[in-house]
Amino acid sequence: MSKMDSVNILGCEAISSLGDLKQTVKLIKNSETGISSKRIDANGEKVKIPYYLLENEVKQNQKDIYAVLKNLLKKIVANMDKNKRKSTALLIGTSLIDWYLVDAINSCAYEYKKTPYLSQKRSIDSYAKQLSSEFGLSDFTMSINTACTSSANALLEAKNLINAGVTDYAVVLGLEIFSPVMSSGFYSMDLISETMPKPFDVDRDGLVLGEAAAGILLGKEKSSWTLEGGFSNCNSQTITSVSSSGDECVEVMRKALEDCSLHVEDITALKAHATGSNSNDEAELNAISKVFDSSLIFTALKPYIGHTIGASGVIEISIMMNAVDEGFIPKTLFCEESIIEDFAPINEHKECKSGTFMCNYFGFGGNNTSLVIKKT
Amino acid sequence: MRKVALKISNAAKIFTETKIENLEEKRLVPNMMMRRRLTRNAKVMLYLSDKCSFKSGKIVYGSCFSELEETAKIANAVLEGGLLSPTSFQNSVYNTAPSYFSLINRDKDEIITISSGMKTSRETIKTAALQALVSGEKVLCVCVECINIKNIEEINKCAKYLEAGAAFVLETTEDFSGAKEIEDKREKGMMDSLKEIMSVVDMFEQADDKILVEL
Numbered sequence: 001m002s003k004m005d006s007v008n009i010l011g012c013e014a015i016s017s018l019g020d021l022k023q024t025v026k027l028i029k030n031s032e033t034g035i036s037s038k039r040i041d042a043n044g045e046k047v048k049i050p051y052y053l054l055e056n057e058v059k060q061n062q063k064d065i066y067a068v069l070k071n072l073l074k075k076i077v078a079n080m081d082k083n084k085r086k087s088t089a090l091l092i093g094t095s096l097i098d099w100y101l102v103d104a105i106n107s108c109a110y111e112y113k114k115t116p117y118l119s120q121k122r123s124i125d126s127y128a129k130q131l132s133s134e135f136g137l138s139d140f141t142m143s144i145n146t147a148c149t150s151s152a153n154a155l156l157e158a159k160n161l162i163n164a165g166v167t168d169y170a171v172v173l174g175l176e177i178f179s180p181v182m183s184s185g186f187y188s189m190d191l192i193s194e195t196m197p198k199p200f201d202v203d204r205d206g207l208v209l210g211e212a213a214a215g216i217l218l219g220k221e222k223s224s225w226t227l228e229g230g231f232s233n234c235n236s237q238t239i240t241s242v243s244s245s246g247d248e249c250v251e252v253m254r255k256a257l258e259d260c261s262l263h264v265e266d267i268t269a270l271k272a273h274a275t276g277s278n279s280n281d282e283a284e285l286n287a288i289s290k291v292f293d294s295s296l297i298f299t300a301l302k303p304y305i306g307h308t309i310g311a312s313g314v315i316e317i318s319i320m321m322n323a324v325d326e327g328f329i330p331k332t333l334f335c336e337e338s339i340i341e342d343f344a345p346i347n348e349h350k351e352c353k354s355g356t357f358m359c360n361y362f363g364f365g366g367n368n369t370s371l372v373i374k375k376t
Numbered sequence: 377m378r379k380v381a382l383k384i385s386n387a388a389k390i391f392t393e394t395k396i397e398n399l400e401e402k403r404l405v406p407n408m409m410m411r412r413r414l415t416r417n418a419k420v421m422l423y424l425s426d427k428c429s430f431k432s433g434k435i436v437y438g439s440c441f442s443e444l445e446e447t448a449k450i451a452n453a454v455l456e457g458g459l460l461s462p463t464s465f466q467n468s469v470y471n472t473a474p475s476y477f478s479l480i481n482r483d484k485d486e487i488i489t490i491s492s493g494m495k496t497s498r499e500t501i502k503t504a505a506l507q508a509l510v511s512g513e514k515v516l517c518v519c520v521e522c523i524n525i526k527n528i529e530e531i532n533k534c535a536k537y538l539e540a541g542a543a544f545v546l547e548t549t550e551d552f553s554g555a556k557e558i559e560d561k562r563e564k565g566m567m568d569s570l571k572e573i574m575s576v577v578d579m580f581e582q583a584d585d586k587i588l589v590e591l
Contacts, residue, residue: 129495144489145442366475367475
């Protein structure tokens with residue numbers, strides 16, 4: 001990614017297992033989590049796993065998915081007039097596979113439960129197209145699916161769009177809802193925690209999935225928050241993870257700083273990806289210790305809202321911004337003893353009203369992204 | 377909206393009605409263990425990128441159906457209550473094919489994965505154009521669909537070619553002379569999600585190496 005101007009963050013909205021964005025940050029301040037549980041099919045039996053679920057269930061159908069995205073977008077563009085909307089691109093970052101595809105497979109391709117296949121179903125991007133049309137936005141839509149980095153990468157692409165003069169504004173939506181395929185898949189890989197995510201803790205035993213929908217509006221108008229820049233690459237040791245040394249993550253963080261013409265000492269705090277899984281936490285913390293010194297303030301948000309996969313890019317930045325607006329950086333829950341003694345995430349909320357923040361996202365397939373946001 | 381002219385330096389396509397027989401896996405991926413893990417989409421992508429002489433750099437990859445075989449295996453295991461293969465799960469994500477490319481070629485550059493239903497190749501080309509415009513670098517734009525799975529005939533009523541893919545290497549140019557809009561030149565029976573990219577490769581093969589894309 002070449003060095004480009006920063007763009008401003010003009011607004012954000014979200015819903016998580018803790019409620020809307022305001023409620024989420026309020027409860028985070030009180031150290032509350034949105035963890036509950038869900039029964040899934042795994043290895044021929046029903047298994048109860050911890051899960052961060054939205055209060056109002058979003059069913060796996062196009063009506064529910066569209067409704068949740070529409071509600072979010074309605075709030076985000078509420079104050080934009082017709083002309084501004086016309087120059088607003090819409091990007092969606094999600095790891096959800098197209099439901100019509102799953103339905104097709106379930107209905108026909110395999111012969112377990114045969115039901116008629118309805119072909120009138122939508123691809124993920126058709127939500128963007130329809131939302132764009134309903135709200136009078138630009139024709140430019142994009143749906144990015146790079147697993148955990150989906151909406152983080154969508155933010156970088158949105159910045160590119162604005163800087164290239166294609167549109168004046170861009171809305172990035174991130175979405176993740178319960179998926180039987182995904183939860184069973186993570187379970188089969190032994191990646192789901194039995195209790196709760198414990199990022200960077202020596203006794204961590206896995207991640208906990210979460211549902212969320214979030215959106216961020218970018219543009220050039222004046223705002224106290226900016227997306228300074230970032231870097232994304234694809235560099236892994238295996239198809240699912242980076243090496244334990246964390247060297248791949250080191251490169252991403254350093255190049256993100258370079259993209260923003262910043263040095264490590266310019267970073268006020270870092271929001272880690274920190275899923276609570278064994279290998280990724282080790283790699284990320286090793287990487288952090290190679291890039292920063294031990295005075296770095298860093299934290300993890302997944303113990304509050306879960307691992308929201310494709311939505312994590314947008315929702316975790318939204319939470320960081322709102323928490324700083326409220327005057328604090330959230331502490332990391334459930335980390336009692338860090339993997340690296342000198343590099344422990346904060347265990348008390350840290351007072352903070354402004355600064356420059358790095359946000360990490362490291363996902364499947366070695367797709368790694370670091371973003372930098374700033375509040376003046 | 378903004379129009380950009382793209383200069384194409386290399387292009388390739390491949391398609392067949394059932395299964396593409398020779399994707400030159402042994403030459404492209406000498407490591408047997410790695411080769412055995414590759415998905416169909418990954419094999420087609422590696423073949424196409426090799427034909428485009430592209431070993432490293434930015435990639436924009438598109439697929440409507442993604443890793444259908446792996447997804448079907450997972451869906452089947454969930455439905456029948458059988459054991460779910462961790463390998464299938466690892467290989468089921470949309471960015472699996474370009475991730476294997478990254479692993480095999482040690483490419484550390486940016487990769488974006490797009491999925492936009494039947495408009496996938498159009499959106500992938502747009503995104504690749506944006507990447508090229510912003511970075512000033514050459515970008516590999518590649519789309520692959522492999523839907524040759526068990527019982528596919530029960531849901532597939534329109535695609536004749538069940539394995540297909542196309543790729544081209546592009547960069548932006550200030551010189552708009554001779555640049556053409558993408559014409560629909562694709563083979564009848566090609567999946568709609570590959571429509572535009574197949575047409576671009578056809579145009580390139582007919583000596584049209586400059587196209588116009590509206591962002």
